[in-house]
Amino acid sequence: MLTKYFMSEMAHLHPQVVIVTDRIELDSQIHNTFNHSRLKAARATSGKNLVDLIHKKNADIITSLVHKFDTASKNHAVVKSKNVFVLVDESHRTQYGELNVQMQRALPNACFIAMTGTPLMKAEKNTATKFGGIILPVYTVNQAIADKAVLPLLYEGRVVPQQVNESSIDSYFEMVCEPLSDYERADLKKKFNRSDVINQGEQRIYTIAWDISLHYKKNWQNTGFKAQLVCPKKLVAIRYKKILDEIGIISTEVLISSPDDREGEDTAYGETSDTIKSFWKKMMDEHGTPKKYEDNLISRFKNSDKPEVIIVVDKLLTGFDEPKNAVMYLDRSLKDHSLFQAVARVNRVSEGKDFGYIIDYYGVLKELNDAITLYGEYEPSEIEGTMTDVREEIDKLPQRHSEVWNIFKAIANKKDLEAYSQLLRDEITRQLFYEKLAAFARSMKVALSSMTFFRNNSDEEIKRYKEDLTLFLNLRGAVQKRYSDAVDYKHYEAQIQKLMDAHIQSGKVEIITKLVNIFNEKEFAEEVEKVVGKAAKADTIASRTAKHITENMDMDPAFYKKFSQLLKETIAAYEQGRIDEVEYLKKVMQLKEDVLSHTDSDIPKELHDNNPAKAYFGISIECYKRIDTxxxxxxxxxxxxxxxxxxxxxxxxxxxxxxxxxxxxxxNLINPMKLRMEDYLIDVIKREREIPMTFDDMDLLIDQSVEVAKKWLR
Known part of the structure; x- marks a missing residue:
């Protein structure tokens, strides 16, 4: 409609319309559509061809992939015409980073109009700000459902109860990680303690695979409708296929990117497993190239009976339109526009299809509610306050760049990389470097997506910023490894995954949210309140408090052991019905406050402002209670x-x-210090206070206290 308006109402200006997408399939589809009109349409085959088509006015409508603008702006004369209208599809994806800048450089006087169903709202990535405002009226998803342009979505939440054999995992974990330092062991435990890692256990995948098989067989098999299974990472996707194939009820295919791409969420370990490499080799042997592999699987999904379910990580979550795709089995974390884009894969209209279905095993109900609130009834006035001028962030760049360099001002030879590493030997300096570098990198990310930055800085200045950022990022990686700030997880991945597979038991899948139309505001709000009510809030607080306790246990063992037990008792009391959800929430909030403030009523007031002394007190009283009850x-x-x-x-x-x-x-410091501590225990505690301590008791108390001191006094 916009193109029709430009070509008819502005015919005297001889306008040209450039339609920009980020997918080859869509580019071809749009070109073919205009080829059947009276307008002259052309596809840009390269950056040079794009510029030539506009300069020579060889076409009314030009379709182009966004990537063509890179070479168009760098190697060819800019297009100065003001009669070029650029329509940008899926602008929440294409308009951040240097590609957007190159597009503006190639067409500095063009009119840019963006289209997206899910505009980004973050300060550093704001679609409305990028294009100078919102064109009213907005066409919301609720209006689209009313017009029958798309279908409503039914949501059902399911959960797999999991029971963790803590003592077995902890004991084996200590054996597996014996070569690591205390800091590295804690860091590794923190990585593997996250729910998204625990959720990748073999028993849980097996349980969900059976549930999906039976659910699809009962509701969709032999109807012609298909499904997607969305996984957190490639290895999990391959695991799902293996188990689903063994069950043998439904046919599946896995569509992932190459092993070189970090697809899916950040994981605790980054190395590509042999399983992924082996799977990829098999796919390349069968299909020849990554493109043919993707095209063939999509074609089979659309045009053949098999596969009935396509398993993905990031692929096909945006821009994939197949009306027969009716149900999405979701087992990964998604939020904001990514979640809304993903669930929209199953809301396309098809004969015999009344709804799209979301079966959620991960637990994204709250995030889905937030996304619907934002995009379902979109009020531009409510969003304007979230917009910030990116120039504010760009203005911080020189200062942040200087702050990183200032750390290394004492180094005379700026090319001596070993000198940089030596200077970062000090942990406090190293942490300062990490902090300043992160701020510099954030500003650079915003700057590189802004035309203002490229206008106000020379190519040499921009090159210097980029080279310095690369230098410092490489330096960070090197010193993290050198000083054990980051553990090389790949050595431990397989062993720890086996521990989780063996010692985390999964129960039968339970439905926690009945099928509900997510666009029925009243019913959906009621289901959200059930899950995101007081008990759910208490669960969230409890899990985060437990995580904090685990990560800080070595700082004050007695204190954190006590509160870990109190937290478990509170959860058990609620689960057994001894307290209601109001009391449950009240108790966990108090426990959280006590843990975060490091407060315990049993600690003498003389120690309240001295955290190391609190820890020594806890260790001491535990020791004395064992000896003299x-x-x-x-x-x-x-x-x-x-x-x-x-x-x-x-x-x-x-x-x-x-x-x-x-x-x-x-x-030379520690040994004399321990002797002084031992003398105190002998002279005061054993003789004067008459606590019958053995030398083994003394050694244990002293060693534990010194280990705690090492954590606090650093």
């Missing part, structure tokens, strides 16, 4: 021990208030 003065004795240990340790390892560099590895 009848003594009622143990709390007072533990307080005295904590204060004494704190004075001995601080007087040894602090110099003018700051920790001595690398004191944790200096035996």
């Amino acid at each position: 009848e003594n009622r003065r143990l709390k007072e004795v533990a307080k005295e021990t904590a204060l004494a240990f704190d004075e001995i340790i601080c007087s040894t390892v602090l110099h003018e208030g700051d920790p001595v560099i690398d004191w944790q590895s200096k035996t």
Whole structure:
């Protein structure tokens, strides 16, 4: 309609319309559509050809992939005509990064109009800001459903109960990770403790595979309608296919990108597994090229009886239109525009199809509700406040660039990479470098997507920024490995995955949200409240508190063990019906506050502002309770021990208030310090306070306290 308007109402200007997409299939489809009209249509075959078609006015309608603009702007004269109208499809995908800048450079005077059903709303990526505002009225998805242009979506939430054998996993984990330092072990545990990693266990996949097989067989098999299964990463997608093939009820294919692409979410480990490489080789042997592999599978899905279910990670979640695609089985985290785009794959109109279906095994109900709230009844006035001028971010770039370089100002030879690494030996300096580099990288990302940045900076300045960013990113990778700030996870991946497969049991799939039309505002809100109500909020707080406890256990073992147990008891009380969801929420919120503030009513007030001393107190009282269960003065004795240990340790390892560099590895400091601590235990605790400590008791108490001090005083 826009093209018709331009060509008819502005005919006296001899306008040209350039239609930009980011997919070859769509580019071809649009070109063929206009070829059947009275207008002269052409497809740009290269950047040079694109410029020639506009300069020579060889076509009324020109279709082009966005990537053609890169060479068009760099190697050929710009098009200065003001009578060029550029219609950009899926602008939330194509208009961020340098491609957008190259498009504006190639056509500096053109009128750009963007089309998207899911405009980005983030400060650094805001579609409305990018194109200078929103054209009213907005055509919402609710209006499209009313017009029967798309179908309503039915959502059903399902969950696989999982039981973790904690003691077995913990003991085997310690054996597997024995070569690692305490810091590396904690970092590795943190990575594998995330729900998205735990959810990739073999038993859970097996359980869901059976549920999908039976659900599809009952509702869709032999109807002509198809399904998509969306996975968090390639290895999981391949695992699903293997199990689904073994079950043998439904036919499947896996469509993923090459092993070189990091498709899917960030994972705890980044190496491509042999399983993925083997699968990819098999696909290339069968199809020849990545393009033929993708084209062949899409063609089979659209035109043949098999596959009934296509398994994907990121592929086919946007821009894939197949009316027979009726149900999406979702087992990965998605949110915002990505989630809304994905679920829209199953809302296309087809004869005999009344709804699209979303069967959610991951738990994206809240995120889906947020996306619908934003895109279902879109009010531009509500969004305007989220827009920020990218120039504000670009203005920060020189300062942030200088702040990174300032860390290395003492290095005379700026090409001496070893000198950079040596300077970053100090952990505090290293953390400062990571922080400043992250800020610089964020500003660069925004700058490179803005025409303002390219107008106000010379090519040499831009090149310098890029080269410096590359230098510092490479340096960060090198020092993270050198100083063990990041663990090389690939060595541990297989062993830990086996632990999870063996020691995480999955129960029968349960339906937690009945089928509900996500565009029926009242019914959907009721289902959201059930899942995102007080109990769900309490569960979220409890899980995050438990994660914080796990990650910080070594900082104060006694404190965190106590609150870990209190948290488990609170969850159990709710699950057993001994407290209601209001009390459950109240209790976990209080536990969270106590944990985050490191507060315990059992800790003497003299220690409240001294975190290391709190930890020594907890270790001491645990020790004394084991030795002398009848003594009622143990709390007072533990307080005295904590204060004494704190004075001995601080007087040894602090110099003018700051920790001595690398004191944790200096035996000439630690050994005399331990002797002083032992003398105190012998003279005061054993003789004066009459606590019957053995030397083994003393060694354990001293060693545990020193290990805690190493964590706090650094």
